[in-house]
Amino acid sequence: MTEGASPLEDAAGFAAVPDEFQRLWTPHRMAYITAGSDVNRGAGCPFCAAPGKDDEAGLIVHRGRTAFVLLNLFPYNSGHLLVCPYRHIGLYDEATPEEVAEIGELTQVAMRVLRGVSRCDGFNIGMNQGHVAGAGVEEHLHQHVVPRWSSDANFFPIIAKTKALPQLLGEVRAAVAGAWPSP
DSSP states (O other), X not given: OOTTOOSSOOGGGSXXXXXXXXXXXXXXXXXXXXXXXXXXXXXXXHHHHGGGSOHHHHTEEEEOSSEEEEEOSSOSSTTOEEEEESSOOSXXXXXXXXXXXXXXXXXXXXXXXXXXXXXXXXXXXXXXXXXXXXXXXXXXXXXXXXXXXXXXXXXIIIIIOOOXXXXXXXXXXXXXXXXXXXX
């Protein structure tokens, strides 16, 4: 290397031919590739498995009496939370009054925490029940709490079918769990 030369190579000298594709690097998604099909199929219910793990590994931000809150492993936006009963039930009308009350309470707390942590402008909240309704895990009831910002709708999801997520899941989990109020 000559004096004053940069230790970095110029991209023009690489063997690959430049193309029109843009690359969005998401190294945290490597966990899904290395796990193979077990991430979604054949590994059992992810919402039943999560409470058996430590909070960090299960992406859990809060454990309640009948329900818990965790980050979505495949988030629509940073901070996308799921509120799930511990019991393995598929539909909202199968939940007990206690589960319904706690799911509602945890959803409200999740909104307050997300507003404080991420300064979001609004939320999408809902449940997709059954495969026909778009449920990714239809066997276990879960409510989505998706933070939204007035500036989060850009061209990526529309044109490129890509969501840009500025934080890793572990960082988001730590921030949300750290801001969750003590009982």
